[in-house]
Amino acid sequence: MITHSRERNTQTHQNNGQLNLQLKNFQKINDENEEEKEEGIEIFNNFISMILSNDKHSRIEGYTSLNESISHYYLPTIEQKLESIIKAIKQSFKQTDENEISLAFKTLELISITLPQEAFNLYNIFSDLCIHFMNFSTFSAVRKSSIEFLTLSSLLLSNTGNNDIAVQILKTNLDLLNRKDLPKHIDFSDYISALLESISICFTILPHETLLKTIKVKIVNKAEKEIAIFDYLMEHLKNFLNHKSDTVRASSGETIALIYSMRDWIEEETYFNTEIDDDQVIKQLEELVNEASKIISRKTKCLQRSKFRRILKSVKECEYPETLLNLNYFKIEIKNWRKVKQLDFLRSMLAGGFLKHCLKNPIIAQLFNFEHLAEKKYVKLHNKKEKSQNYKKNKKIRQKIRAKERQFKIEKQEMNY
Numbered sequence: 001m002i003t004h005s006r007e008r009n010t011q012t013h014q015n016n017g018q019l020n021l022q023l024k025n026f027q028k029i030n031d032e033n034e035e036e037k038e039e040g041i042e043i044f045n046n047f048i049s050m051i052l053s054n055d056k057h058s059r060i061e062g063y064t065s066l067n068e069s070i071s072h073y074y075l076p077t078i079e080q081k082l083e084s085i086i087k088a089i090k091q092s093f094k095q096t097d098e099n100e101i102s103l104a105f106k107t108l109e110l111i112s113i114t115l116p117q118e119a120f121n122l123y124n125i126f127s128d129l130c131i132h133f134m135n136f137s138t139f140s141a142v143r144k145s146s147i148e149f150l151t152l153s154s155l156l157l158s159n160t161g162n163n164d165i166a167v168q169i170l171k172t173n174l175d176l177l178n179r180k181d182l183p184k185h186i187d188f189s190d191y192i193s194a195l196l197e198s199i200s201i202c203f204t205i206l207p208h209e210t211l212l213k214t215i216k217v218k219i220v221n222k223a224e225k226e227i228a229i230f231d232y233l234m235e236h237l238k239n240f241l242n243h244k245s246d247t248v249r250a251s252s253g254e255t256i257a258l259i260y261s262m263r264d265w266i267e268e269e270t271y272f273n274t275e276i277d278d279d280q281v282i283k284q285l286e287e288l289v290n291e292a293s294k295i296i297s298r299k300t301k302c303l304q305r306s307k308f309r310r311i312l313k314s315v316k317e318c319e320y321p322e323t324l325l326n327l328n329y330f331k332i333e334i335k336n337w338r339k340v341k342q343l344d345f346l347r348s349m350l351a352g353g354f355l356k357h358c359l360k361n362p363i364i365a366q367l368f369n370f371e372h373l374a375e376k377k378y379v380k381l382h383n384k385k386e387k388s389q390n391y392k393k394n395k396k397i398r399q400k401i402r403a404k405e406r407q408f409k410i411e412k413q414e415m416n417y
Helices: 002-030 034-051 056-072 077-092 098-114 116-136 140-158 164-177 188-204 208-214 222-242 246-262 262-269 278-292 298-317 337-360 360-368 372-414
Strands: 321-325 328-334
Touching: 002 140, 002 321, 034 056, 034 077, 034 116, 056 098, 056 222, 056 337, 077 116, 116 140, 116 164, 140 164, 140 188, 140 246, 164 188, 164 208, 188 222, 188 246, 188 278, 188 328, 222 278, 246 298, 246 337, 262 328, 278 298, 321 337, 328 337, 337 360
Parallel strands: none
Antiparallel strands: 321 328
16 A cells, blocks of 8 residues: 555656756756747647546646746747647546636636736636536535636726626626525635635726726715625625635635725715724734734735735725736836735736746736836847847857867967977
């Protein structure tokens, strides 16, 4: 039994080594050298073959490799293989393996980010299936992945001026959040956290007037409706601050902080007379900060305390979060909950490849308004690359000249003897 376990561990280690080598060679797909480029394309085609395989383990390995590749190397050329990838994803969604379905969703998300022009088409193909998974899947991870894909679609399409998807998703999410029929024997914490995150992203996308029309409360007067909507949302969200899951509490807290930052709209037009007890919400958040101090893991403790302190400052002192996006040659300051939430969402999607996409993927630059800086960066990198290529070329020429001079010198000395 121990021998079999060791053999499996050895095999896993070998597979990981092969995967790392493939990913290292995969970046050659963008190389200007045709031979190197062919090698990269061959590896990419191999990933596609794996996700179309009849063997489950091959499909899972293929999705893992493909996702690592697309996230770490911005690759718009995947459009050439889009039909095959969509076919593979459709097949995977018919399977019963939670891991495979989640990985297929991850591929779908990364393709949407890489090819934003295909976002509407992909949404049309898979949205109904996502809604089905959100309502009926017994896997929390699958429900979460469905929500994340729909949320990403709404964010990408909002960049084109299409807010209809965000409106539909917000309505669906608010309905799902109110449901009490989740199976008791399954931990749906990830799913609930994803719902709250999705609601937050929809709030960051939709204009004020659209939100007023989307969220239904029985009030006619506009000023009273704004207050009623705030009360309605807070009444639902504050309950999740007591949830057993850290991620749900954090997601709920950030959504509450976002709603408090949006309260400025109401105060500009009318006296703010809400039924929500601010002191009670602040007290709950303070308790969460203190509770985070008791977590055993130092890393987890720091993350939780940092999150809840940021939320508490926003609600208590109207001090909104700031984050600095360091993109090598330039820095972007982001100073409001709306953009911070969108940034965190995309960063979690792209993980280690976020910086690469920031520098090369136009949709990221458009969402955070730094296209002009990205262009400057491209020019600098292009000039740097050109100088490097010229230097290498001249170096080879100099080496050949010196080799000839040395050979001539040796021959001359031999003749003198």
